[in-house]
Structures are given as C-alpha cells and as structure tokens.
Amino acid sequence: MTEDSPFAPRPLRQLPDAQRLVMTSQELREHGVSLAAAHERCRPGGPWQMPLPGVFLLHSGPPTGEEVLHAALGYIGGREGEAVVSGLAALALHGFTGAPPLTALDRVDVLVPRTRRLRTSGFARVVRTHRLPRPVELAGFPVAPVPRALADAIARLPDPLAVRRLLTEAVRGGHCDPQAVVRELARARLLGHPHVAAAVDTLLVEGRTMAEERLLETVRTAGLPDPCWNVGLWLPDGPFLCAVDAYWPEQAVAVEIDARAPRQRAEEAGRAEYDRTRQTLLGLGVTVIRVTPRKLRESPEQQVEAVRQALRAATGRPPATYVVVMPR
Numbered sequence: 541m542t543e544d545s546p547f548a549p550r551p552l553r554q555l556p557d558a559q560r561l562v563m564t565s566q567e568l569r570e571h572g573v574s575l576a577a578a579h580e581r582c583r584p585g586g587p588w589q590m591p592l593p594g595v596f597l598l599h600s601g602p603p604t605g606e607e608v609l610h611a612a613l614g615y616i617g618g619r620e621g622e623a624v625v626s627g628l629a630a631l632a633l634h635g636f637t638g639a640p641p642l643t644a645l646d647r648v649d650v651l652v653p654r655t656r657r658l659r660t661s662g663f664a665r666v667v668r669t670h671r672l673p674r675p676v677e678l679a680g681f682p683v684a685p686v687p688r689a690l691a692d693a694i695a696r697l698p699d700p701l702a703v704r705r706l707l708t709e710a711v712r713g714g715h716c717d718p719q720a721v722v723r724e725l726a727r728a729r730l731l732g733h734p735h736v737a738a739a740v741d742t743l744l745v746e747g748r749t750m751a752e753e754r755l756l757e758t759v760r761t762a763g764l765p766d767p768c769w770n771v772g773l774w775l776p777d778g779p780f781l782c783a784v785d786a787y788w789p790e791q792a793v794a795v796e797i798d799a800r801a802p803r804q805r806a807e808e809a810g811r812a813e814y815d816r817t818r819q820t821l822l823g824l825g826v827t828v829i830r831v832t833p834r835k836l837r838e839s840p841e842q843q844v845e846a847v848r849q850a851l852r853a854a855t856g857r858p859p860a861t862y863v864v865v866m867p868r
Contacts, residue, residue, distance in 0.1 A: 562603075562610040564617070565594045592662050605632075605642025609681050612648040612664040616656075624651040624675045624682050626667065627696065630689035631706065633678040634715060638705040639693070649692055651684060667692065671727070686716045691724040700735035707743045711750060717834045718747035718799070748799040751833035752785060755797060755843075758836065759786065762844040764851070767795075773826070774864040782817045783868045784828070792826045792860035793850045799833055825860030827853070 563571075568578050578596055581588040589597045592615040597603055603611065609625060616623045627649030631639035642648075647665040652658065654668045675682035684692065690710055694703050710716055722731070722740055730736045756769065767786040773794070774780050786795040821828050827850045831843050 561598055562607050562614060563596055563598065564614045565596070567614075568596060592664055602643070606679070608642055608645070608648060608663065612650055613681070615661065615664045616650050616652060616658060616666065618652065618656065621675065621682065622653055622656070622672070624673060624684050625649070626651050626673075626684035626689050626692040627665075628693045630683045631686070631693055633681060633683050634686055634689065636706065636709055636713070636715075638702070638709045649696075651692070686710060687720040687724040690716075690721055691728045691730065694725070694730060694736060695728055700739065703735055704739040704742065707739050708746060711743060711746050714837065717832075717837065718743045719832070719834070744799065747833055748797065751797045751799055751836055754833075754836045754840070755785060755795065755831070758840045758844055759847070762848070764844065764847060767793075768865050770868055771865050772868040773821075774866060776862060776864055781820060781863065787865060788851060788854075789865055791851045791854035792824075792863075793847065793854060794821070794826055794828045795847060796828060796830050797833065797836070798830055824863060825858065826863065 565575050565578060569575070578588065579590070580586070582590045582596065587598075587600055589600060591597055591603060591608075591611050595611045595614045597607060597611065609629065613623055613625070625633065625648065627647075628639045629642060629645055629648045632642050632645075645663070647660075647663050649665050649667050651667050651669050651672055653672055654670050656666070656668060658666050660666045673684050673688045676685060677683070683689070687710075690706060693706065697703050697706075707721065710721060711718055718740075721743065725731050725736060725740065731740065752770070759767070765788065767788045769786055770783075771787050772780060772783045773787065782796075784794040785797045787793070818828055829843075829846050829850060835843055
C-alpha cells in the first residue's frame with residue numbers, strides 16, 4: 541500500500557495545523573503513530589503532552605483555549621450531537637465578558653446523555669443529563685444555548701455577585717430573554733437558592749425595562765403616532781381596569797408587554813384574570829395587543845404591523861366607550 545492510496549495513513553506533517561495540534565490515540569493510529577510511540581513523546585522534556593487520557597497535545601507549551609475544548613471533546617468522544625459544551629466555557633464562547641477566558645478555567649463542562657458511562661478527568665467535567673439541548677455551533681464547537689449554559693454555570697457558582705453579573709449581562713447584552721433563563725433555572729431547581737432568587741427578581745425588572753425601551757424605539761422608528769406611555773385605564777365611575785404600556789386614546793388601542801415567565805403565564809389564576817380583563821376591554825371597544833419581550837427583540841416589524849393595522853381598523857368601527865387614562 542502506497543502513501544497515495546486512499547487507505548494509507550496520512551503523515552502528521554501533512555495535516556492542517558489546527559487538526560494536528562490535538563489528537564486522540566485512535567486518530568494517531570490512523571496516521572501511523574502507535575500508542576507506545578505517542579507515550580514516548582510525552583515523557584518529561586518530550587515534544588508532546590497528554591492532558592487527558594487518550595488525548596495528546598502535539599506540542600510542549602500550554603494549550604490554547606481552542607485546544608482545551610478540542611481535548612475535552614476528544615476525550616469524551618461519542619456520536620455527533622452527544623457532547624455539548626456548557627457552563628462557563630459555553631458562556632465564554634457566546635461572548636460573555638463576565639465569564640473567564642477558556643485558558644483560565646479549571647474545568648470545562650460537557651453535557652452528555654445520561655446513559656454514557658464516562659468519568660470526569662482532569663479539566664473535562666462530564667455532566668450527564670436527561671435533557672441534552674440542541675447545540676449551536678460557535679467557533680466550530682457544539683455549544684449549549686445561553687439559557688442552558690447560564691443554568692449550568694450558576695449551579696456551580698457560590699458567589700452571588702458573579703451570578704448577578706452573568707444574569708444581567710445575558711439580558712443587557714441581548715443574548716436571551718429573562719423568561720428563557722427563568723425557565724431553565726426552574727428546570728434545574730435553582731430558584732430556591734436565595735442568591736439566585738434575588739438575582740432573578742433583578743433580572744425580570746431589567747428585562748421589562750429593556751422591553752419598554754425597545755417598544756418606545758420601535759414605535760417611534762416606525763413613524764407611528766405617539767401614544768400615552770405607561771398608563772392605567774379606569775372606568776369613568778372609578779373602577780380600575782388594567783395597566784398598559786402604550787395607549788392610543790383616539791383609536792382605543794393598547795399595547796401590553798407580558799414579561800412574566802412562561803410558567804407564570806400558564807398558572808390558571810393568571811390566565812383567568814387576563815381573560816376577564818381582556819373581555820372587559822373588548823366589550824368597551826378597546827383593542828389590546830399583547831407582546832412579549834422576545835417578540836419585541838426578534839420580530840419588532842411584526843409587532844409594529846399589528847399595531848398599525850389596529851390603528852387603521854379603529855377608523856371603521858364605532859367609537860369605544862370612554863375610559864379614563866391616568867399615569868401609573
């Protein structure tokens with residue numbers, strides 16, 4: 541068999557730099573390097589090193605962050621989609637400034653199916669889970685979405701300030717909505733921790749504030765008439781109806797930002813109260829458009845179009861019952 545044969549081992553010197561820096565023992569054998577020869581090169585003072593069992597770093601200096609991830613994933617192996625980087629390493633790949641750089645991490649969390657029988661070794665921490673998330677690809681690595689990465693990171697962070705910084709950055713940096721984070725924290729049973737619960741309260745307030753600012757910017761950018769912002773609606777004889785984020789009195793069109801977590805929206809009492817209020821407003825001729833922070837972030841044009849259509853439709857219907865508009 542010649543070197544030109546498609547089944548011949550490919551010499552290491554012919555591999556791209558990125559590929560030949562970190563290799564497993566199986567990959568080395570495929571390129572004509574025996575396990576004994578690999579171990580020989582990893583002796584003290586040798587040109588190689590073995591940071592994890594069966595994984596070789598083909599130089600003697602400290603690994604880069606990319607090499608650390610390649611080594612961790614090489615050690616864990618498995619089929620495609622069955623090893624997902626999570627925790628602080630994933631947040632670093634998502635661009636979080638509050639997460640340490642990859643080279644500063646003592647451990648890299650890698651999610652694997654619950655059925656895998658693999659132990660944590662060195663900096664590769666194996667995290668078995670029943671809920672393996674669908675990864676996103678970042679820098680060529682399979683990475684957990686931000687909400688899951690946050691939950692996995694916070695589960696191992698005892699510092700309340702670090703928890704608060706990461707949650708705040710997730711929202712302010714536009715990485716995800718607070719509701720998605722709260723949902724993951726609830727699934728991980730972390731909301732019962734006092735420092736997590738306190739940070740979540742701040743997170744939800746932060747998320748609502750940003751949603752209100754986004755709604756203001758969206759309405760004005762679209763050239764819609766200015767509404768009354770952040771007002772309460774009352775009947776003329778006094779009973780309070782509800783608070784809305786924007787209201788166009790002449791057209792009787794209201795916009796309400798629903799910043800509750802999905803779990804709160806699903807509660808029976810909350811749904812019943814919302815339905816009663818909505819029916820009351822509809823009976824008075826008031827059109828209510830309900831939006832979520834996620835919709836405002838991901839599809840602002842659609843939300844604007846819904847408001848625009850409601851304002852146009854108001855010109856062809858009977859006048860709405862008079863309601864009192866007051867600042868809240």
